[in-house]
Amino acid sequence: MRHLASKGIRVAKQPSLIGKRRSAAGKEPRESYQNRRQEISEAAVRVFHRLGYSAASVSAVAAxxxxxxxxxxxxxxxxxxxxDEIVRTVxxxxxxxxxxxxxxxxxPARKLRELITALMNSYGSNYPLLYIYIREDLTHVSDTRSTWSEHMRQLNRNIxxxxIDIVEQGxxxxxxxxxxxxxxxxxxxxGMLNWSHRWYKPDRGASADExxxxxxxxILSGLESPY
Known part of the structure; x- marks a missing residue:
């Protein structure tokens, strides 16, 4: 192939072995493929929690x-x-x-009560994923992931x-x-919700819902008008 290329003849690039295997995995029955991705995602979350985001690796998830x-x-x-895919979805x-x-x-009071409880329940049901995201400040990442990080910042701004809208309504x-x-x-x-990453454990003490x-x-005892 080098000989052909040296003569100016274009040689089609052959797909890598990993590329071939990834393509084959993508052709699995959709349910089987998605179930396997979910299994990998759950293992990745455990590794991220145990090692921290920076020290985690594909090899550690495989192990x-x-x-x-x-x-x-x-x-x-x-x-x-x-x-990125797991956090984005949540x-x-x-x-x-x-x-x-x-x-x-x-x-407004009921809205705020429902939203605070729902967000805390999300932290609990997705433990420790969102806490890793908060703890490691992953809205600020390398340029190669700038599109993802900007999307995350926008989602945070939306929340x-x-x-803010609920408070203004009240x-x-x-x-x-x-x-x-x-x-x-x-x-x-x-901030109150996010700071719970320092002490909340789903298998210890009160539940996320509590x-x-x-x-x-x-919060509402300080906000609600007595009149």
């Missing part, structure tokens, strides 16, 4: 599953793709949920805006006391 590294490349091209779901609650016809109908700028109130609420309800009660 967690008891398979060779090449097998994982059939389904994911890198640890970044594993992590944050998109949370942002959509926050918007639905903010736009619903129920009272923040939903909380101010408008006077069901909330005007304790401060809505954005600061929203940051306080989300914690969410306590947080909501604390």
């Amino acid at each position: 967690e599953l008891g398979v060779d590294r090449a097998t994982l490349y059939y389904y994911f091209s890198s640890k970044e793709q594993m992590f 944050l998109e779901s949370n942002a959509e949920l926050a918007r639905r609650i903010a736009d619903s016809p129920i009272s 923040e805006q939903s909380v 101010y408008a109908d006077k069901s909330f006391r005007r304790v401060g700028v809505p954005r600061i109130v929203a940051y306080g609420i989300l 914690i969410g309800k306590v947080f909501a009660e604390m």
Whole structure:
């Protein structure tokens, strides 16, 4: 092939072995393929939690599953793709949920209670994935993932805006006391939820749902108007 190339004859590039195997994996029955990707994703989350994002590797995920590294490349091209895809799916779901609650016809107090509890439950059901994302500040990553990181920042802004809108609604109908700028109130609420990454363990103490309800009660006891 080198001889042909040296004479100016273009030689078609042959797909790599990994590329061939990934293509073959993609031709599996859809349910089987998705189930296997889910299994790999769950193993990756355990590895990310145990080793931290930076120290985790495809090899470590393969070892967690008891398979060779090449097998994982059939389904994911890198640890970044594993992590990015899982986090993106969860944050998109949370942002959509926050918007639905903010736009619903129920009272601002009930909206805030439901949203705080729902977000805490999401942290619990997706433990420790979102905590890794928060802990390692992965909204700031290399240029090669700038599209993903900007999408994550936008999703976070969307969630923040939903909380701000609920606070403004409560101010408008006077069901909330005007304790401060809505954005600061929203940051306080989300900060309380995010800081739980320092101490929350799903197998120890209160459940995510119980914690969410306590947080909501604390916040609303300071916001709700007595009149």
